[in-house]
Amino acid sequence: MLRGLEACPRHLLVCEKSSFLHEKSRHSALVQSHYYNCSVSLLLPECASLPEHIKRTVDNFGRYYLVRNLPLHEFVKEDFINTFVKKGAFYALTYRTRIDQDNSAALLPTGKLILSVDKDTYEELGLQGKPSLYSGKNPLRYIIKIDLTEEGLAPGGKKFQRLNWAFTEKKPLKCDFLLAWDNTGAPSILSYFCKYTVKECNFKITSRISRDLPCPVLKSGDLHGKPEESCSSEELFDWLGAVSNSIDCDNDSSNFISAFCCPHPNTMVERAHLCTINGFVTPENIQRLLDQLREYFAEPKLTQWVSLIVHGFADSPVSWKECEHGFFKGGENLYSVVVFNNQDYWLQMAVGTHDGCPP
Amino acid sequence: MDPMHGRMREQPKLAGPTSYERIVLKNPSEHHYMKVQLEFNGEGAQLSATQFKLLVVSALKNLHGEVGSSLPLDLLSFDEKTLCAVLRVCSRGLVKLWSSLTLLGHYKNHECSIRVIQTSPFLLALAGNSRELDLE
Numbered sequence: 001m002l003r004g005l006e007a008c009p010r011h012l013l014v015c016e017k018s019s020f021l022h023e024k025s026r027h028s029a030l031v032q033s034h035y036y037n038c039s040v041s042l043l044l045p046e047c048a049s050l051p052e053h054i055k056r057t058v059d060n061f062g063r064y065y066l067v068r069n070l071p072l073h074e075f076v077k078e079d080f081i082n083t084f085v086k087k088g089a090f091y092a093l094t095y096r097t098r099i100d101q102d103n104s105a106a107l108l109p110t111g112k113l114i115l116s117v118d119k120d121t122y123e124e125l126g127l128q129g130k131p132s133l134y135s136g137k138n139p140l141r142y143i144i145k146i147d148l149t150e151e152g153l154a155p156g157g158k159k160f161q162r163l164n165w166a167f168t169e170k171k172p173l174k175c176d177f178l179l180a181w182d183n184t185g186a187p188s189i190l191s192y193f194c195k196y197t198v199k200e201c202n203f204k205i206t207s208r209i210s211r212d213l214p215c216p217v218l219k220s221g222d223l224h225g226k227p228e229e230s231c232s233s234e235e236l237f238d239w240l241g242a243v244s245n246s247i248d249c250d251n252d253s254s255n256f257i258s259a260f261c262c263p264h265p266n267t268m269v270e271r272a273h274l275c276t277i278n279g280f281v282t283p284e285n286i287q288r289l290l291d292q293l294r295e296y297f298a299e300p301k302l303t304q305w306v307s308l309i310v311h312g313f314a315d316s317p318v319s320w321k322e323c324e325h326g327f328f329k330g331g332e333n334l335y336s337v338v339v340f341n342n343q344d345y346w347l348q349m350a351v352g353t354h355d356g357c358p359p
Numbered sequence: 360m361d362p363m364h365g366r367m368r369e370q371p372k373l374a375g376p377t378s379y380e381r382i383v384l385k386n387p388s389e390h391h392y393m394k395v396q397l398e399f400n401g402e403g404a405q406l407s408a409t410q411f412k413l414l415v416v417s418a419l420k421n422l423h424g425e426v427g428s429s430l431p432l433d434l435l436s437f438d439e440k441t442l443c444a445v446l447r448v449c450s451r452g453l454v455k456l457w458s459s460l461t462l463l464g465h466y467k468n469h470e471c472s473i474r475v476i477q478t479s480p481f482l483l484a485l486a487g488n489s490r491e492l493d494l495e
Contacts, residue, residue, distance in 0.1 A: 005454050005455070006451035006452075006454070007451075008386060008391065008450035008451065008453060008480070009480075010385065010386055011385075011386055011387075011388065011480045011481070012383065012384065012385055012386075013383075013384045013387045013388075013481070014381065014382070014383050014384070015381070015382045015384070016379070016380065016381045016382075017377050017378075017379070017380050018377065018378075018379045018380075019376035019377050021376050022376065022379065024379075038487060038488075038489035038492055039486075039487040039489075041486070041487075066494050095492075095494070096490075098490075199494065201494055220377050221377045221378075223380055223382060224382075233382075234384065234387055237481070237483060238482055238483075240483050241392075241481060241482025241483035241484070241485065241486065242435070242482060244483055244486035244487075245435070245436060245445055245482065245485055245486050246436065247435045247436050247445065247482075248435075248436070256409065256412065257408050257409060257412050257433070257434045257437075258433040258434050258435050258447075259433055260433050260435055260447065278492065279492070309483065309486070309487075311484070311486070311487025311489070312489075313489040314488070314489045314490060315489065315490070316489075329478050329479070330477060330478055330479040330484060331489075332479050332481060332484035334481070334483060334484055334487065336483070342376070343376065344376060344377045350481045350483070350484065352479065352480070352484075357383060
């Protein structure tokens, strides 16, 4: 019994090092396949204010939308599929639904509609799905995947009619949805969904400057770190957490309140700029930000690296690609990219218990 | 001494493109982190970080005795205004800490409870909570 009490839930941290200059570098693919992101942060050591080109990219993030009580059958309309889904980069995710208790849905930019529903809803819907990977022997949650771009889903076809019938008559599901579309010069989400209550949302941008911060010493070629030479990727990930949560790292081991300290070796930086953008951030926007971060070192800088931190939605039905995601104790799915001044990078991806290994 | 070492000192740039490497760490974190908030029923009390830590340690002692109160536990941050705190506990102590916090009911004759806002083996995960995305 005691052993059970002391067991800790499984979690994974994947660390990679590579260079942006490598032809087969996977950074873009990994950023692009983490679809649902609720916050992005930039950590720039030795930086007083954001450089103009990065600030411009952040300001150009555009907007996202919150649509109230949107019936799911809106997604299987021919008009909708042709106007949005087939053009790509359309993102939808249910808002304020909890993946461990409510019905939730996500429309991936690839055109796949993924529903994570409880057993009752699944039986009422009458659509084909699979039991959730994390629901044990007697599944109480099911995952339904529908490819909206599939040829067999032609309007008027049997499959199309069945879907429409399931969503309009059998079980008319309605949810609040977050929508984002990375496609300018097209009919806007606002006008298309004018029948419903649509709220245009702006990203919330906050900046904070930490002063006199101990900052780990890193060597881009050495993920594991060496005592007295450089810190490991794992230690850095911990430290990034401390900076993001404004936690004081300057404690000694006998301190009663906290003995948390910055990994060794470290150097004191005069200031570090942490800029956080909250909202429904598309991978395309993150990719643009990452490209700008690579440009950051075009001029000589005092720091040797900067970092980009991305948090995924805890209640999204997927983490990377179509990998099923659940909440369990925290629903964490996040990653950070450390960009070095020689175009090397480190990528750290972390997931909690109900999640597959990051790709 | 490594000949690279001397060169790196003179030149601020790091060495050339690095080769690809991937490591997968299973259960790497020795600690678990909890973001909690102290709530009072009715009129509350003022607490400092030290008093809050004492409160948590005494809760552990009440439920799990000396073994519980000697768990490695750190109060990483505490906001005296909102009474929000970030706690770090060794992973094997997570269940003990969580149960003690749940059963905590009093602070100096004030009725109180502790709400667990978020928990994770990664400190960084506490910096972004999609459930707090408020668009109302």
